[in-house]
Amino acid sequence: MPSLRNALGKPALLSLALAVVLIAPDAVAQKKRAARAPAVTPECSDFYSATNADWLKAHPAIASGASVSVLGELRERTLQQQRDLLDAAMRAPQGNVQKLLGDFWASGLDEAAVEADGANPIAPLLGRINAIKRAKDVAPAIAALHQVGIPVVFNFSPDVDLQHLDRHIGYFMQGGLGLSDPAYYTSADAEARDLLGRYRGYVKQILALTGTAQDKLDAESQLVIDLETRLAQVSKPLADLRSPFANYAPVATKDLGKQYRNLQLDAFLKAQGVSDDTVSMADPALFKQADSLIAGLKPEQWKAYLRWRVGDAMAPYLARPFRDAEFEFRGRVLRGQTAPAPRWQQVLDAINLAAGPMLGREYAARFVPEEHKRRAEQIAQQTRDALGRGIERNAWMSATAKAEAKAKLEKLKIEVSTPRRDLDYSVQPMGRGSFGGNMLIASTWRHREEMKRIGKGNADRRWDVLPQQPALAYDIAQNRLIVTAAVLQNEVFDARQPAAVQYGSFGALVGHELSRGFDNKGRMVDAKGELRDWWTGEDMRAWETLGARVAAQYDAYAYPELGPVKVNGKLTQDQNMADLSGVELAWEAFATADPQAAATGRQDFYKAWARLWAQRLSKTDAAQRVSTDSHAPGQWRANGPLVNLPAFAEAFSCKPGQPMQLKETDQVKLWR
Template identity: 35%
Template sequence: MTLSKLAPLSLTVAIAASLAACGKTEAPVAAVAADTAKPAFDMAQIKTPSVAFNVADLDPTASACADLNGFVNGTWLKANPVPGDQTTWGSFEILRERSLEVQHALVEQAATADAKAGTVEAQIGDIWKTGSDEAAIEAAGIAPLQPELEKIAALGDSAAIAGYLRDAYAQGQGFLFSLYASPDFKDSGNVIAYVGQGGLGLPEKGYYFDESQANIRDAYVAYIEQLLALSGVDAAQAKEQARAVMDFETRLAKASLSRIELRDPAKRYNPVSALDADKLTPNFSWTALFDTLKVPAKDKFSLAQPGFFGELDKMLADVPAATWQAYLRFHTVDNAAPYLSKGFEQANFDFYSKTLRGQQEMQPRWKRVLESVNGAMGEALGQLYVEAVFPAESKVEMQHLVENLSAALKTRLENLPWMGEETKKKALEKWASFTPKIGYPDKWRDWSGLTTSGDSYLGNMRAARAFNYRYMLDKIGKPVDRTEWGMTPQTVNAYYNATKNEIVFPAAILQPPFFDAKADPALNYGGIGAVIGHEMMHGYDDSGSQFAANGNFDNWWTDADRSAFNSRTDKLVAQFDGYESLPGVNVKGKLTLGENIGDLGGLTVAFDALQMALKEDPSKNVAIDGYSQDQRFFMNWATVWRRNFTEGELRVRLNTDPHAPANFRANGAPSNMPAFAAAFECKAGDAMVRGDDTRVVIW
């Protein structure tokens, strides 16, 4: 909730699963002109060290059979606490720092170039220069937002409020609910509009009710009051309005579903016509909204969580206009705060980053502005990034690894003892239709029409947001563009998209400890190989398994096979429910189930693929630094998951993140694998060897 607050409303597809949680949203929004000169970049400029597996990092006092994470990462974790300007620190964050250093050089080059107005270089340069001009931002104060605040102050009744909401969404400024374009769950070749619950300033509905979050609630009310006062509201009124806003959001939270409930695709898909939806919400016309947005959604759109929207409609009728004004004013200022003068930016940081997540220091200005460039024009910057630092041979080697993982997965599916032939046939059809995407899009997005200037940082970000949102809305009613990516090439992550049945690996993750073309097979299969397997297995996790080979939300299982699957995944839920992350706070096994299925299945398939590769070329099946290929495979898996957290960040993630904390990911899957026990000669009773009654075997 910091520098990405003006990123497009909901470009993240609800049925896409990523490898790791991202702290910020990077939205693909622009293309680079075909005649863009390839920037010269020397990787020797990078100051952030590599995080490749190194035996010097091992903890000689620890045992792999007792704690793989401690054995591999203990020494490193003790020596690398979370820096003051971060909330987590580990392999992902360090690779992100390396990516940011490259991006920094590229935006500096774009900003200093004599770029023609309207070109991508000029647009990136405008955002960079206006974001870096602290004196101009400070002098402007709240003025760039004042016209919007005046509109809110003039709202006198529910009809005016509904009209304002429609206009705000047309500019991509809505926050009361999500409204985005995505493939139709039942017709995945075509795009429809999806509308879902929203409107909360705290991370998840539980924050409004759990006794353990009382201090956070108090701090949030104080923050609302502070921001309202900074925006010009009288101090006494700001205090009263802050309490009213909190009550408003608490009412929304009561009507909202939990993160665990939203893991069920059926709770995210409810196709209706606009006329039928209008009956549910007589005080808010969806017909009028789609007319304002100029999108063909009246015949069919998804209005999921109807209970939330029924309550929202009542609030339009019975909540005083003054409370609506306070709510809309606060969130409008809150969204813009990172792009306004220092008082707003500092207040925003102090609550969302420091109080909520435990980050002690604001990141340097260049990183904050670079995050804005990524939020506004991430794909444009991505093309510059790829041209500068992504070697063609990396894509070729990755394609080979994907083929090997795919072959290993097919063998696993064919030999599943618990799945019947009818379901197995469908599972193999899904396997055959996987689409891998590696490095960067084959087609870059065009961005003609965006207007930026050298006058206003907030103005540029709002312009980019409106342009992004229009780009997304224009997909509604059209065939799905399967060439599009949901992450930028410079993002250190990977993802699976169920409606496209695709697995995607951005360029920035293709470096050690994940991938190194010069490394021994064990490191690559234990790193990026396990990532490839993880993303493939999302197609068969508790959510992805409800989508068929063609991407449609469709039950392709027999009842007996689904029951057998659930009995196995229930054991994985119990395993992670048993992990205590903070005193008295355990991991939520149901919330993290999909990622844990991905880890277990992905690591299992990657190990199979390693054995196939070593059989093909026995000369590579050699010990290095005293460790066998099998041992190095599991050791690099753990290296990927080395990570420290602030306590605040960890608490937020335990409530909201579908990924378990990194130390449990390092240990969780290997503890279920006899291959791990064999590699390290572990014995029954060792902590990393789960007994027959608790060992989880799925794929």
């Protein structure tokens, strides 16, 4: 982004020269008036650039490739922290969980051992599949693979019961395909046909590695494609599944065994450890098809399909022939990657996938001191209190909506660092000899713990984000704020910094998330945790009016690296309103906690907010984000809320009409 000086320097100098010529007789008076005219300080011109000048200088413009940002650097450091933790657990584990993790890590880093292990880790699974003789043997094999975290034929996982948000139920959903979109199997489009051809080549490679004889590869790969195509033909288009309600259709579990005798879904649930009385099955046609295919297809076709699914799912964790085949198709063709990630990162990704909560428990214990957690909880509580005052005094919300909002806020929970409910860490011991074997052990444990979420009173059993992943999130179903251990790092929460900095960065992000429980999305869940729109039509119209004003504000901002292209105010509207809410609420919390804060402290609050968003975008990345990213670029995430805040203008002596301060009549107020 060119600076204001660079962008306007030449025209401004030309205009000044002409003015001097035209008014030369009154030059002395002009100089006196100019001397009295207040200059626009850098802070009142572009607060983001002024605050982040050193960071931007240290991170010059990116010609191509990925972008860099302060929060991106935070994510990179948390990966290094996880790596350091696992290295220490490998050398000198402290407790059983670290012993499990250390052995898992060591087995993945030992590439020679992985190569020597070959396909041994999946040999028991392949043996179970190869033992299938009759149709009735297929369903137990399907259930056994789900138990180790390899979903075949369909997906089954816990999620919130949309009629009773305080519980989770099991969702039977479409799945079991090697390609993500069912349309790839049925489309006549040339590109889709080409992809399906490449996919079949990958299927042949995996089948060869899992035991198919060379002279049978063509026939068996065709059997796999045929079975998956039959499933795809009765699967819903992905666009039809965007709404959570599209997958929600509660049915009684007691009837499933009779309705789907070949799939043996009653026995399937028992094998997963699920005894609940209700599951969701929104696509019975798919399960009827799968049920008929078990009886209608020869066991040899099922054996080829199941061996393929096992080989494909486990390929990243096995010897190089598996990994190379998987990367060439899934990495290079589907994801557009040019090279695999470094080995340590591949192993870390695997551990987070299969044993992420284990690592999260140890991460929080090592990197988040108890006093930091308490301070973060205190700021979060104070920001919640500020929202309560904001609900009471805002001018756009009706009396009935305010009453419901206050009741909902009263019940809002705050969880910091790790989930309140811990997991059962009794896991089969992992050794250092088999990375693939450890992957299956950990995946089996993770699946077991996931299944425990199903049933009454279990909806808050865990988060949908890991403690070692930097995140603040509002969980709309559970009406709770989630603050992960990894986000309590220096860029967001530095316990050594003054309170003003903590409120301006961490507090503002907390306010951003808390506001989501009371905006146009949060209005869909009431104080009792029921799906109900508790806004009036008047509330909705008032919100839309405020949103249109915020969208118009951001529509005027130039998108970095894209010349005349502007920010899409409508696309980014919800996040921009949440940003404004966050700064409003955090400022209220800070001013209440320290009403006599010094001028430097008040400035530090806003500087901390702006420093969160330091960012350099490549042209390629910017071009992709402008039409897809619901967040504004960093410059405008920093500046956009501040132009609406008189307290910011007071802190830096900015005048209405200057770039960093809108006139009072143009300012948007949400909770102040």
